[in-house]
Amino acid sequence: MSVTIKDIxxxxxxxxSTVSKALNDSSLVKPETKRKVVETAKALGYTPNLxxxxxxxxxxxxxxxxxxxxxxxxxxxxxxxxxxxxxxxNYFMILSVNAADHAVKMFESFQVDGILLFEGGIENQLPxxxxxxxxxxxxxxxxxxxxxxxVDVNHKAAxxxxxxxxxxxxHKNIHYIGEDSHADKRQYxxxxxxxxxxxxxxxxxxxxxxxxxxxxxGYLAAQKVLGQESLPTALISGSYDISIGILRAxxxxxxxxxxxxxxxxxDNIPQMASLETALTSVGVPIDSLAETMVESLLxxxxxxxxxxxxxxxxxxxxxxxxxxxx
Amino acid sequence: MSVTIKDIxxxxxxxxSTVSKALNDSSLVKPETKRKVVETAKALGYTPNLxxxxxxxxxxxxxxxxxxxxxxxxxxxxxxxxxxxxxxxNYFMILSVNAADHAVKMFESFQVDGILLFEGGIENQLPxxxxxxxxxxxxxxxxxxxxxxxVDVNHKAAxxxxxxxxxxxxHKNIHYIGEDSHADKRQYxxxxxxxxxxxxxxxxxxxxxxxxxxxxxGYLAAQKVLGQESLPTALISGSYDISIGILRAxxxxxxxxxxxxxxxxxDNIPQMASLETALTSVGVPIDSLAETMVESLLxxxxxxxxxxxxxxxxxxxxxxxxxxxx
DNA sequence: TCTAAAAATAACAACGTTGTTATTTTGTTT
DNA sequence: AAACAAAATAACAACGTTGTTATTTTTAGA
Numbered sequence: 001m002s003v004t005i006k007d008i009x010x011x012x013x014x015x016x017s018t019v020s021k022a023l024n025d026s027s028l029v030k031p032e033t034k035r036k037v038v039e040t041a042k043a044l045g046y047t048p049n050l051x052x053x054x055x056x057x058x059x060x061x062x063x064x065x066x067x068x069x070x071x072x073x074x075x076x077x078x079x080x081x082x083x084x085x086x087x088x089x090n091y092f093m094i095l096s097v098n099a100a101d102h103a104v105k106m107f108e109s110f111q112v113d114g115i116l117l118f119e120g121g122i123e124n125q126l127p128x129x130x131x132x133x134x135x136x137x138x139x140x141x142x143x144x145x146x147x148x149x150x151v152d153v154n155h156k157a158a159x160x161x162x163x164x165x166x167x168x169x170x171h172k173n174i175h176y177i178g179e180d181s182h183a184d185k186r187q188y189x190x191x192x193x194x195x196x197x198x199x200x201x202x203x204x205x206x207x208x209x210x211x212x213x214x215x216x217x218g219y220l221a222a223q224k225v226l227g228q229e230s231l232p233t234a235l236i237s238g239s240y241d242i243s244i245g246i247l248r249a250x251x252x253x254x255x256x257x258x259x260x261x262x263x264x265x266x267d268n269i270p271q272m273a274s275l276e277t278a279l280t281s282v283g284v285p286i287d288s289l290a291e292t293m294v295e296s297l298l299x300x301x302x303x304x305x306x307x308x309x310x311x312x313x314x315x316x317x318x319x320x321x322x323x324x325x326x
Numbered sequence: 327m328s329v330t331i332k333d334i335x336x337x338x339x340x341x342x343s344t345v346s347k348a349l350n351d352s353s354l355v356k357p358e359t360k361r362k363v364v365e366t367a368k369a370l371g372y373t374p375n376l377x378x379x380x381x382x383x384x385x386x387x388x389x390x391x392x393x394x395x396x397x398x399x400x401x402x403x404x405x406x407x408x409x410x411x412x413x414x415x416n417y418f419m420i421l422s423v424n425a426a427d428h429a430v431k432m433f434e435s436f437q438v439d440g441i442l443l444f445e446g447g448i449e450n451q452l453p454x455x456x457x458x459x460x461x462x463x464x465x466x467x468x469x470x471x472x473x474x475x476x477v478d479v480n481h482k483a484a485x486x487x488x489x490x491x492x493x494x495x496x497h498k499n500i501h502y503i504g505e506d507s508h509a510d511k512r513q514y515x516x517x518x519x520x521x522x523x524x525x526x527x528x529x530x531x532x533x534x535x536x537x538x539x540x541x542x543x544g545y546l547a548a549q550k551v552l553g554q555e556s557l558p559t560a561l562i563s564g565s566y567d568i569s570i571g572i573l574r575a576x577x578x579x580x581x582x583x584x585x586x587x588x589x590x591x592x593d594n595i596p597q598m599a600s601l602e603t604a605l606t607s608v609g610v611p612i613d614s615l616a617e618t619m620v621e622s623l624l625x626x627x628x629x630x631x632x633x634x635x636x637x638x639x640x641x642x643x644x645x646x647x648x649x650x651x652x
Numbered sequence: 653t654c655t656a657a658a659a660a661t662a663a664c665a666a667c668g669t670t671g672t673t674a675t676t677t678t679g680t681t682t
Numbered sequence: 683a684a685a686c687a688a689a690a691t692a693a694c695a696a697c698g699t700t701g702t703t704a705t706t707t708t709t710a711g712a
Contacts, residue, residue: 002434002459004668015692020670030690050435051380052668055697060377083423092432095421097409106418108328109376110436133328247602276573276602330698341662346700356660378698381667 003044012040023048054111062092063297064107066117068099081290082116089298108134114301116293117148135300139293149300150310151293155186156193158282158315162236162264163197165280165317170326171234171262174198176207177221177246178238178266187213190238190266206232210242218245226253233326234262242266243279258324265322278320284313329370338366349374380437388418389623390433392426392443407616408442415624434460440627442619443474461626465619475626476636477619481512482519484608484641488562488590489523491606491643496652497560497588500524502533503547503572504564504592513539516564516592532558536568544571552579559652560588568592569605584650591648604646610639 005023009016014033021029022037029037054060063086067079079095086093094110096103100117107115114135136148159176166174176194179187191207198205208225210217218241225232226249237243243265247257255261257277265281292311331349335342340359347355348363355363380386389412393405405421412419420436422429426443433441440461462474485502492500502520505513517533524531534551536543544567551558552575563569569591573583581587583603591607618637 006668016668017670017693018691020668021691024670028690033690047431047434049381049437049668051377051386051437052697053670054377055375055381055668055699056670058697080423087424087428093422094436095423096419097406097421098413102413105373108373110420111375111377244602251602276570276577332698342698343663343700344661346698347661350700354660359660375698378667379700381669381698382700384667 002049003046004049005046007044008037008041008046011044012037058111060092060111060113061090062094062110062112063114063116063301064103064110064112065093065095066100066103066107066115067095067097068103068118078286078290081286082294085290085294089294091298104134104136114297116297135297137293137297137300139289149296151289151296152310152312153186153284153289154312154314155189156196158266158284159190159193159236160197160200161315161317162282163194163201165319165323166234166236166262166264167201167203169234169262169323172203172326173230173232174203174206174234174236175225175232176205176236176238177218177225177242178207178210178236179213179217180207180209180211187238194236210238213239213241215241215245215248218242219249220245222246222249223252226250226255231261234264234323236264236266238266240265240267244275247275247277257322262323264317277322280318280320280323282315282317284315288313328375329372330375331372333370334363334367334372337370338363384437386418386437386439387416388420388436388438389440389442389627390429390436390438391419391421392429392433392441393421393423394425394429394444404612404616407612408620411616411620415620417624430460430462440623442623461623463619463623463626465615475622477615477622478636478638479512479610479615480638480640481515482522484592484610485516485519485562486523486526487641487643488608489520489527491645492560492562492588492590492649493527493529495560495588495649498529498652499556499558500529500532500560500562501551501558502531502562502564503544503551503568504533504536504562505539505543506533506535513564520562536564539565539567541567541571541574544568545575546571548572548575549578552576552581557587560590560649562590562592564592566591566593570601573601573603583648588649590643603648606644606646606649608641608643610641614639 005019006016009019012019014022014037018029018033019037019041022034023041025034050060065079065082083093091113094107094112096106098106100119104115104117112134114137117136117138119138138146138148138150139152163174176191178190178194180191181187194207195205208221210221218237218239221242222235222245225235235246237246243263246263250257250261250263257263263277263279265279267281267283292313296309296311331345332342335345338345340348340363344355344359345363345367348360349367351360376386391405391408409419417439420433420438422432424432426445430441430443438460440463443462443464445464464472464474464476465478489500502517504516504520506517507513520533521531534547536547544563544565547568548561548571551561561572563572569589572589576583576587576589583589589603589605591605593607593609618639622635622637
């Protein structure tokens with residue numbers, strides 16, 4: 001049986017409503033009484049009952065993070081960052097690795113004030129419009145008919161930074177390995193962004209569809225590319241996981257990076273630097289991603305502003321060991 | 327304003343207590359009324375208020391998972407598995423990546439029924455004894471004075487499986503790279519377990535202290551080992567992250583795995599198979615880990631049994647591409 | 653068709669907290 | 683020291699739900 005404000009009231013000889021006010025540092029209670037109450041609360045090991053609090057206040061100072069694809073390495077670091085920021089702003093964060101619908105339902109039951117939704121897994125389908133009045137922000141891809149405000153990444157800019165970097169190193173035969181999916185807008189932006197960037201540089205467009213986003217998809221696609229008679233001098237990969245697959249295929253063919261082949265990967269995450277081969281990569285720094293997401297959500301919560309806005313963030317390039325002059 | 331049982335009551339013309347019973351499928355209400363109520367509930371988009379439920383029932387059917395070191399890849403997969411099992415058993419799971427004390431406090435406020443605590447980060451210190459009455463199970467290392475039931479891994483058995491495997495391949499000069507920490511019992515078990523296993527095999531004991539568990543620690547230690555005049559024919563690494571560092575050092579010296587050097591890694595996780603070099607590894611399969619943890623916790627919750635038990639699980643070896651005959 | 657039991661529903665207290673309203677205590681002015 | 687205002691505290695309703703008790707309706711037996 002845990003200790004409640006009534007226990008504190010009894011122990012300190014005041015009414016429970018006074019205890020409530022004292023613990024909330026209200027100006028309605030005498031400093032001395034306040035001290036006494038706070039003291040006995042600590043002595044008894046009081047933990048406030050959030051269920052009761054939420055019930056009466058209809059606020060929980062909690063945000064829920066829906067993270068259905070726990071396995072995508074890129075996001076782990078992002079979640080940690082988001083958690084830090086949320087904590088800093090004096091909110092709680094709870095996390096669900098369940099599918100979006102289940103998770104949102106559960107979070108609503110928990111009375112969260114807002115939800116951060118990582119579009120995961122089956123990225124090609126729009127997140128369902130939950131019958132929810134809880135503010136939701138998604139980390140995904142801007143597109144028509146999307147029901148919620150989105151934090152997105154300027155994928156075209158990212159790809160063109162990758163191309164520019166390689167061109168500046170003298171590369172002319174650059175090959176893109178990624179998913180050619182019309183359904184997944186995020187991949188589609190990268191795919192067509194590559195074409196535009198190469199056109200701008202007056203270079204021929206070569207790309208291979210991975211038909212998926214896992215490391216094995218990247219592995220198969222890389223095998224195909226590296227099996228051709230004339231090899232590219234540089235590769236651009238559409239995601240961290242695909243890069244992992246590429247690395248493996250490259251190794252099996254006894255090619256060296258960057259001596260025989262340069263590689264630029266997607267996703268700017270710390271893991272890039274700790275791989276067997278540290279990868280040059282493009283992507284939005286997770287710090288700004290995290291900050292933008294949390295701030296968007298909190299302002300949505302606090303202002304109840306329903307303006308359906310999209311924020312598109314600008315990527316950076318980090319040059320590591322996987323790219324060199326031709 | 328979200329819809330409550332009172333709204334449903336009004337809409338379906340019964341009392342709210344009847345609605346409550348109907349929604350809980352109580353035998354006290356006529357099937358027909360039940361149907362009507364359930365229908366209008368769905369029509370109105372009712373979401374039960376867990377705060378209210380928990381307040382009155384003092385149960386939340388929720389377990390909290392404390393996971394302070396989100397970055398340790400090995401655990402991601404485990405968390406996903408745990409979540410599946412928990413969901414299967416009709417509980418909710420919420421997750422905190424905060425430090426243990428903060429997280430436990432928060433979970434208590436949320437009225438969770440039990441807590442799963444991954445000992446993280448600073449592994450050498452005992453988790454503090456929280457003034458909590460909530461059942462807690464830790465995933466950590468059995469040791470004296472540990473305040474909670476533990477799910478642990480038989481590290482000695484794991485190391486000896488690794489040694490046996492290498493010996494069967496003809497290796498005699500086996501080197502262990504891991505942390506020699508008296509404070510961190512988990513590492514200590516591996517460290518001394520290696521000595522025992524080698525003694526049993528009548529082989530000389532060679533090991534190098536990484537002085538840490540990050541990939542860079544492994545990298546430095548591997549550099550030292552590989553810089554010696556006579557190289558071992560096989561390495562055993564104390565953790566996934568250390569293996570990553572070893573791989574990098576091996577690559578820089580233009581050695582090949584397994585042709586020039588065999589490597590057995592710790593931690594049996596899927597990532598092992600997707601690395602540039604698929605690693606032979608030892609460890610407890612995450613499925614059984616997850617299952618054991620959840621079942622221990624739920625039985626603790628449901629029986630209120632406070633027997634302070636330790637469960638030590640047996641590891642398996644998975645042979646992949648990083649080991650071969652001498 | 654009346655009565656008694658059974659079935660169905662309604663009413664109400666309780667969970668731990670906050671905010672509002674009512675009461676008591678303290679302090680100030682005369 | 684009486685009168686009044688201000689300050690401090692207490693009392694109470696409410697939040698949405700469940701479980702218990704009270705009331706009403708239905709059913710069955712004579």
